[in-house]
Amino acid sequence: MKLEPQIMAIVIGTTDISLIPGISVAGASPELTHYTPALDVEYLLLGMPKTMEVIPVTPEGIPTPALVTRAVAGEVAKLVVNAGSRITPKVPYVDLGGEPGRDFRRGPALSCEAARNILERGRALGCELGRLGCIYIGESIPGGTTTAMAILVAMGYDAWGRTSSASPNNPKELKIAVVKEGLRRVSAPLKPLEAVCEMGDPVHLAVAAIALGVSECGGVPVLAGGTQMAAAAALYKGLGGDLAKLHVATTRWIAEDKSADFMGLMEIVGVKNVYIAGVSFAGSKYEGLRAYERGAVKEGVAMGGALFYALSKGKDVLRLVEAEYERLLSAGVAGNVN
Amino acid sequence: MKLEPQIMAIVIGTTDISLIPGISVAGASPELTHYTPALDVEYLLLGMPKTMEVIPVTPEGIPTPALVTRAVAGEVAKLVVNAGSRITPKVPYVDLGGEPGRDFRRGPALSCEAARNILERGRALGCELGRLGCIYIGESIPGGTTTAMAILVAMGYDAWGRTSSASPNNPKELKIAVVKEGLRRVSAPLKPLEAVCEMGDPVHLAVAAIALGVSECGGVPVLAGGTQMAAAAALYKGLGGDLAKLHVATTRWIAEDKSADFMGLMEIVGVKNVYIAGVSFAGSKYEGLRAYERGAVKEGVAMGGALFYALSKGKDVLRLVEAEYERLLSAGVAGNVN
Secondary structure, eight states: OOOOOSEEEEEEEOBGGGGSTTSOOSSSSTGGGGTHHHHHHHHHHHSSOSSSSSOOBOTTOOBOTHHHHHHHSTTSEEEEEEEEOSSOOSSOEEEOSOOOBOOTTTSOSSOHHHHHHHHHHHHHHHHHHHTTSEEEEEEEOTTHHHHHHHHHHHTTOOOTTOSOOSSSSOOHHHHHHHHHHHHTTSOSSOOHHHHHHHHOOHHHHHHHHHHHHHHHTTOEEEEEOSTHHHHHHHHHHHTTOOGGGOEEEEEHHHHTOTTSOHHHHHHHHTOOEEEEEOOOOTTOSOHHHHGGGGTSSOOOTTHHHHHHHHHHTTOOHHHHHHHHHHHHHHHTOSOOOO | OOOOOSEEEEEEEOBGGGGSTTSOOSSSSTGGGGTHHHHHHHHHHHSSOSSSSSOOBOTTOOBOTHHHHHHHSTTSEEEEEEEEOSSOOSSOEEEOSOOOBOOTTTSOSSOHHHHHHHHHHHHHHHHHHHTTSEEEEEEEOTTHHHHHHHHHHHTTOOOTTOSOOSSSSOOHHHHHHHHHHHHTTSOSSOOHHHHHHHHOOHHHHHHHHHHHHHHHTTOEEEEEOSTHHHHHHHHHHHTTOOGGGOEEEEEHHHHTOTTSOHHHHHHHHTOOEEEEEOOOOTTOSOHHHHGGGGTSSOOOTTHHHHHHHHHHTTOOHHHHHHHHHHHHHHHTOSOOOO
16 A cells, blocks of 8 residues: 555644653753744744744753654645644644643543644544545654553553653653642543543544544555654544554654563554565764664654665665754754754 | 645735725624624635624625535635735634724735734745645725725725725725825835835735745645725735736626626736636626625626636536535525615
8 A cells, every 4th residue: 555645644732641751851941842843844844943942952952853754854844733632833823713632641632622623623623634635644743652541541541651752761650640639539440532622632633533534534544753753543433433544654763662562552442454664774873863773862842754665665774864954953953962 | 727726715904994984894893894804704615604604795685705616626625825804714824913904094904013924924924834835815805896906006006996895886986095195194105014004904915925935835826806906916016926826716707797897907017827617697696695686796806716616627616606605595504685
């Protein structure tokens, strides 16, 4: 099966869970994680971030996976979808009438109205995009591996400690403790939409809704992401989606992450079509890219899907990524590797 | 040249000019014209309006051209772009960071920031869409033939009384008087962006910006609309666009409108590639559709482009439009022809 994307939809949003110190490295500090989705898509579309003068980096200065997506799939049409981000990007984006996710330990993550909007409008958007054929759907939401675990657990899946992390040191105990604290407020298992409203975030629901619309209107949805896509796939399935029509593409770094269980999560959800982009940055001249081989970053902003596509096109991905990183370093917007 | 659309982008927005009694029939009353863009795209995507329980109709009850676009080009992917509408639609839409247009007789129509956002983000969106190939760009903005005349005149084109109308009785004297009153505030000729900020509206600039982006990134922009597209084409040209790469497709009703001068406007702007969809509703069993032959409606919501595309596919367009109208009449959402 040929899975060449007509469009890559990048769904952005924030959850206040990412503000918990130590839970997310998708930003140089907890506060900066809320800027990451906006900066990611500004950079992805324009080649430069706009809201701040630096692309998202981890506290160690390792660059955002958006770098890889832009470098290896620059010619693919991108569509930014804002499911609910505290910082709205300064590029065109599809608005789904959602809202930023709140800290689910204190109360529901999303209002019912926001969740309903995201579901209805994400589905309508997916239906239109699906008319084009194959649609990749990626995400940028710091804290997303924690909310993904929370959604899965709230729906009754045993996902405890099985989602990945952008950090080489997956803070699993912290994430589990946070999810457990949130779960005290509810009586799991919950229905899909309830699980999202209580324990989720805007992004995973939007990814599921778009995928649902794509497949309902004759297109082929490819979830371009890691363990978080288990939560999106579970929602897709729970909302009536046909898993035979759903595809997931991710990176080798996710598939090989021993701190998580990507294949196990795909299995318990029932995802049938999984693709791993086997690429290595071990030979890179840049420390910021070699760090990917040590478990930094791993996924995000459709990187796995972009690599899967680029490899299928026979591209020399490391050369492309290095050239793009060089451009950003020269421009002084790539941060500093500590 | 084959001009098959990958995506139809429908740009919506409002101008307070449409509130002037007698200037626009794109709504059952002046106040309702502000609902027309939202209702048009809700209906176009979902098959039913959401914000109100009726599709847009003229004061005589003649249905919106969105009916035709949906009926004859339902399988084409649609993307709603909100350039600045007082009523935001309850469907997914791309936000360009624009704002609704104000009455240019009292002051500038748009803030500089809104205009800059529309230009930059429309262009960025167009660039992404352009990677897909041929992109149709339509519009829904009541009062748009007046603001189109105003933009053209402000840029130095002799467009006095040459734009069309959704009414069989083009209120040209009123429109000319309104534009003249606005012009007193400025010293024409103005540069493109100044003309829009002072005398324009969000939609024509967004159409031009998207077309610019499409053509800059290798795609083929087709402006799907009537005399208003002369204003969009003039902006496109004034902003550096190559008119050889631009196409305009409209209806026979516009081309044959003796109260306006579609071909003349295309000529003074320098548009080279013009297509007229030669279709007739004279044989329809519905009064609401036969009214199109008497000069009601004429264009809007990419109707001309949709008909041009459908005819090239050999579709029986009148049969399709009648079936869709019948569905809406049965559902009680098509209004009543007076």
